[in-house]
Amino acid sequence: xxxxxxxxxxxxxxxxxxxxxxxxxxxxxxxxxxxxxxxxxxxxxxxxxxxxxxxxxxxxxxxxxxxxxxxxxxxxxxxxxxxxxxxxxxxxxxxxxxxxxxxxxxxxxxxxxxxxxxxxxxxxxxxxxxxxxxxxxxxxxxxxxxxxxxxxxxxxxxxxxxxxxxxxxxxxxxx
Amino acid sequence: xxxxxxxxxxxxxxxxxxxxxxxxxxxxxxxxxxxxxxxxxxxxxxxxxxxxxxxxxxxxxxxxxxxxxxxxxxxxxxxxxxxxxxxxxxxxxxxxxxxxxxxxxxxxxxxxxxxxxxxxxxxxxxxxxxxxxxxxxxxxxxxxxxxxxxxxxxxxxxxxxxxxxxxxxxxx
Numbered sequence: 001x002x003x004x005x006x007x008x009x010x011x012x013x014x015x016x017x018x019x020x021x022x023x024x025x026x027x028x029x030x031x032x033x034x035x036x037x038x039x040x041x042x043x044x045x046x047x048x049x050x051x052x053x054x055x056x057x058x059x060x061x062x063x064x065x066x067x068x069x070x071x072x073x074x075x076x077x078x079x080x081x082x083x084x085x086x087x088x089x090x091x092x093x094x095x096x097x098x099x100x101x102x103x104x105x106x107x108x109x110x111x112x113x114x115x116x117x118x119x120x121x122x123x124x125x126x127x128x129x130x131x132x133x134x135x136x137x138x139x140x141x142x143x144x145x146x147x148x149x150x151x152x153x154x155x156x157x158x159x160x161x162x163x164x165x166x167x168x169x170x171x172x173x174x175x
Numbered sequence: 176x177x178x179x180x181x182x183x184x185x186x187x188x189x190x191x192x193x194x195x196x197x198x199x200x201x202x203x204x205x206x207x208x209x210x211x212x213x214x215x216x217x218x219x220x221x222x223x224x225x226x227x228x229x230x231x232x233x234x235x236x237x238x239x240x241x242x243x244x245x246x247x248x249x250x251x252x253x254x255x256x257x258x259x260x261x262x263x264x265x266x267x268x269x270x271x272x273x274x275x276x277x278x279x280x281x282x283x284x285x286x287x288x289x290x291x292x293x294x295x296x297x298x299x300x301x302x303x304x305x306x307x308x309x310x311x312x313x314x315x316x317x318x319x320x321x322x323x324x325x326x327x328x329x330x331x332x333x334x335x336x337x338x339x340x341x342x343x344x345x346x347x
Contacts, residue, residue, distance in 0.1 A: 014231040018332045024232075046272070053276075053285065054268050056189050056261035057196035059232045064258075064265040076266055080258050087231030088238045092250045094225050095242035106343055113316055113342020115220045115307035117335050120320025121227065122300050125197055127325060129293045133194075139290035146294030150201065151302075157201040157295050161191050161288055168287015174279050175286075 001038065001070050003078045009036065010063060010082030024059050028066070038070060138171045178245055178252050180211070185237060185256035190264065194289040196233040201295040203240075204302070213244045216306050227331050234258075312345055 009031055017024040025048060033044050047069065051062030060083070067079025101107040134140050142164055149155040149163075184206045192199040200223065207213045214222065222243075226236030234257050241253025268275050275281065308317045316338050323329050 016230065018230055018330055023330075047269075050265065050268055050272060053281065054261075054264050055191060055193050056264060057192055057199070057232050057234050059196065060234055060258065060261050061265045064262055065269050068266050068269050073262075073266060076262055080262060083231060084235070084254055084258065087229040087235035088250065088254050090229045091225055091235045091238040092242050092247065094229070095239045095250070098221065098225075098239075099243065109346040110339040110342045111217075111221055111224075112307070112313065112346045113338040113340070114224045114335055115217065116313035116316035116342075117320040117338030118220050118224050118227070119300065119304045119308050120317040120322075121324050121331055121334065122197070122200075122223070122296065122303070123317070123321045124324035126293060126296045126300060127321075129195070129197075129296070133290050133293055139286075142287055142290040143294035143297075146291035147298045148294075150295055150298040157205050158187065158191060160291060160295060161193070161202070164287045164291035165284035166287070168284045169280065172283035172286040175283065 001075075003071060003074055006067055006070055006075050006078040007082040009038075010067070010079045011085055012082075013063070014083040015086040025062070028062065032066060039066060043069065142167060142171075178248060181213075181241060181244060181249060182252050182256040184211070185253055186260055189234075189257045190260035193285060194292040197296060198292045199233075201292075201299045203237075204299050207240060214240060216303060218243065220303055220307055224335055227335055312341075316341060 013024070013027055013031055017027040028048075029041075029044055032038050033041050039047070044066070047065040048058075048062050050065045051058040051060075054061050060080070063079045063083045064076045068076040071078070098107075130143070134143055145167075146160050146164060149160050150157060188199055188202045188206065191202065204216075204219055208216055208219050219240075222236045222239050223233075225239045226233040229235045234254075237253040237257045238250040241249035241251070243249070245252070304317070308314055320334050320338060323334055324331060
């Protein structure tokens with residue numbers, strides 16, 4: 001497996017996968033397990049599990065893990081570069097365009113519509129996460145506590161995350 | 176100096192993104208908008224929209240913000256600082272996966288952090304909606320987007336593009 005091949009297949013994954021975690025994961029599996037047979041289904045599932053149980057965005061981490069399994073640290077770097085390339089280039093172009101058009105009234109109208117949609121999308125993501133994660137008193141207490149700490153007391157979210165981790169150790173001791 | 180600060184902030188935030196890519200949003204909002212004033216709240220929402228529109232992970236929004244702060248160098252530093260902690264952590268964990276899997280400490284800490292992230296995101300959503308959901312039209316767009324993403328399999332990219340077109344046609 002050459003590094004160039006790893007870069008190219010992750011470039012394809014990073015370019016043609018839209019629409020969030022699950023469509024990307026399905027794309028990963030189709031390209032790497034079914035079409036190219038670089039890794040087995042079990043290795044893929046293990047990589048996905050590692051992606052979810054490590055800090056950092058799960059999609060990014062799954063890609064890094066697969067690259068690492070294929071060719072060590074350089075494989076991980078190739079996978080990362082490939083996965084990030086198209087999105088980064090597009091984001092830079094859009095940022096340049098966005099800054100150039102900043103005072104254009106049409107852009108402002110477009111972005112007002114877009115901002116409202118982002119609020120709706122985030123709302124839906126929170127709703128789905130809540131259904132999945134808030135399953136008992138402990139998790140509901142942690143979610144409510146974090147909400148109040150940020151909304152009312154303006155505690156730094158980094159401190160809230162660290163605090164929730166420590167509380168997790170207490171509440172889920174050796175489970 | 177600005178670049179170094181940007182790199183430090185993104186390194187720490189990415190190392191603490193637990194429970195999905197969206198978990199970074201409350202941390203980014205606090206550091207980029209409230210603390211360093213690199214972006215306004217409105218620009219921050221636009222950055223999230225860009226992250227949704229572009230292919231690949233939401234992390235790409237960091238390139239957009241980096242460019243806004245310090246041009247091309249800012250975008251490249253932002254991406255490097257976002258990926259570096261992930262590469263360090265994931266390669267180490269992959270190597271020692273069998274031992275790591277059994278660490279109850281990690282599992283318990285994650286079990287505490289994941290629900291807290293839901294609460295943080297909800298608080299940030301309230302905050303962001305104050306400036307952007309302001310009249311009947313934007314309320315309508317927010318409710319319809321919520322319903323479409325929750326109850327159908329429609330791709331978020333289409334929802335954002337549709338809302339942009341609607342904004343161009345209707346908002347003055």
